[in-house]
Amino acid sequence: MRTWGPLTAVCLGTFMLLLDVTIVVVALPDMARALHTSLSDLQWVIDGYALALAALLMGAGAAADVLGRRRVHVAGVVVFAAASLWCGLATGPGMLVAARAVQGVGAAAMLATTLPLLGSVYQGRQRSAALGVWGAVSGGAAAVGPVLGGLLTEGPGWRWIFFVNLPVSVAAVWLTLKVVPESRGARGTRIDWAGTVTFACFVGATTYAVVRAGSDGWTSTTTTGSFAFAALALAAFVLVERRVARPLLDLALLREPAFVGVMLGALAFNGAAFGVIPYLSIWMQTLLDMSPVRGGLTLLPMTGASVVVAILAGKLLHGVPARLTIGGGLLLIGSGGFCQAVLDAGAHWTVLVPGLVLVGIGVGLVSPALAGAALAAVPPERAGMAGGAVNTVRQLGYALGVAVFGTVLTSRMQDTVSHDAAHTLASGGAGALRGAVSEHTLRAAFASGLDTASVAAGVTGMVGGALVLALVRTPRAAAAAAPTPAEAATAPRA
Known part of the structure; x- marks a missing residue:
């Protein structure tokens, strides 16, 4: 129990929080029918979780250093479980979105403390083995999510994708309290509350503006006002970080081209790889009449390839510069986006x-290399900060990808159907349009929207890959000397 107990406890939490990023994808059409949601509601079901996770991740890590990592981790699991119950009992889209945001708060506390807890328990070879298991669980959660979501949605119903978290949470809390020792960061650590609030306002307002642009237009008062508020919040964040003694993000790191390149690559990565998937799921289930299980299984070519490549890359590409694995992986993701832009009214999945x-191949190359590249690009005393920043930017990239590509999707659809019909179709309401609009027209509209969104994702991946190849020039020796993620997570925050 001493060897496997702490790892099992931490991996239970990691599996749940990462599973909930992808498990909702195949349940979106059923949610839409049950709760009568709009497209923006569905986007916020995904983005509410991802944004709360992104906005609070770095702040949660600092809080855990002060309050105790085990304490914050357990509190995160409890909040996550309570919010999961709330999600499952939701009676309307507003309630579900609010519950998903609270879920993200709990997930931030869990993810921010995962690697520090492992780093405080395991050393040497045991640490390497623990990180390997943790990485496999992380990849497995993303792969299992769509399939498990399909099985639960088609079986007991979509609400069970949230209820299933409850027994796992109970086990995680019990095991964490029993076998995981408490640990804290260096003395003198302070929580940057002002930085946390201003950063949360920035990411929230930016995403809200993009979502509103899809329904109101880019020049509407709501959209421009939200972008203006986001700009003010960003300016406030910069001012705060320049003045506080222990900032969430040391802005001096942005003078390092390699660090900037990794952050831009992380932002492009999650958006380009996963931002179109929710709309593919809606297309498959509402226009191709696929069941939730089949809809989840169609994503196995991607998730399976990513897991296999991640395992092989760890063994075969050791020592290869991160700029090549990350940059090359993003170029593959971009190419994959372009290859998916082949749909028409009669296309099959x-x-x-x-x-x-x-x-999937690109994801398998990029995902394991991002954290190490971020750590190699900064001084060792900034390793914990860099690890938190790259995870934050990844979640932000996913949230923005879902919002931007949804706007691109509906804008392109409006060349074929009306504004209202485009939004109804994209939110899973094809059944309500049948009779008023021909089946061929519905399929043609959705296919053209998906093609354009896939091209946008392809461009995002290509641009991200090019930026990484141009900016990330970390010497091989520095990359080899970079701390492991667990070492970084236990490094003092300065």
């Missing part, structure tokens, strides 16, 4: 397989 496999 199998035409997506080559593109999905390419994206």
Whole structure:
């Protein structure tokens, strides 16, 4: 128990919080029918979770250093479980979105403390083995999410994708309190509350503006006002971080081209790889009449390829510069996006397989290398900060990807159907339009929207890859000397 107990406890929490990023994807059409949601509601079901996770991740890490990592981790699991119950009992879209945001708060506390807890328990070879298991669980959660979501949605119903978290949470809390020792950061650590609040306002307002642009237009008062508020929040964040003694993010790191390149690559990565998937799921289930289980299984070419490549890359590409694995992986993800832009009114999902496999290969190359590249690009005393920043930017990239590509999707659809019909179709309401609009027109509209969104994702991946190749020039020796993620997580925050 001493060897495996702490690892099991931490991995239970990690599996749940990462599972909930992808498990909702195949349940979106059923949610839409049950709760009568709009497209923006569905986007916020995804983005509410991802944004709360991104906005609070670095702040939660600092709080855990002060208050105790085990204490914050357990509190996060409890909040996550309570919010999961709330999600499952939701009676309307507003309630579900609010519950998902609270879920994200709990997930931030869990994810921010995962690696520090492992780093405080395991040393040497045991630490390497623990990180390997943790990495496999992380990848497995993303792979299992769509399939498990499909099984639960088609079986007991979509609410069970949230209820299933409850027994796992109970086990995680019990095991964590029993076998995981308490640990804290260096003395003198302070929580940057002002930085946390201003950063949260920035990411929230930015995403809200993009979502509103899809329904109100880019020049509407709501959209421009939200962008203006986001700009003010960003300016306030910069001012705060320049003045506080212990900032969430040391802005001096942004003078390092390699660090900037890794952050831009992380932002592009999650958006380009996963931002279109929710709309693919809606297309498959509402226009191709696929069941939730089949809809989840169609993503296996991508998730399977990513897991296999991640395992092989760890063994075969050791010592290869991160700029090549990350940059090359993003170029593959971009190519996969372009390969998916092949749909028409009569297309079947199998035409997506080559593109999905390419994206999966790219994900398998990029995901394991991002954290190490971020750590190699900064001084050792900033390692914990860099690890938190890269995870934050990844979640922000996913939230923005879902919002931006949803706006691109509906804008392109409006070349074929009306504004209202485009939003109804994208939110899973094809059944309500049948009779008023021909089946061929519905399929053609959705296919054209997906093609354009996939091209946008492809461009995002290509640009991200090019920026990484241009900016990340970390010497091989420095990369080899970079601390492991667990070492970084236990490094003092300065």
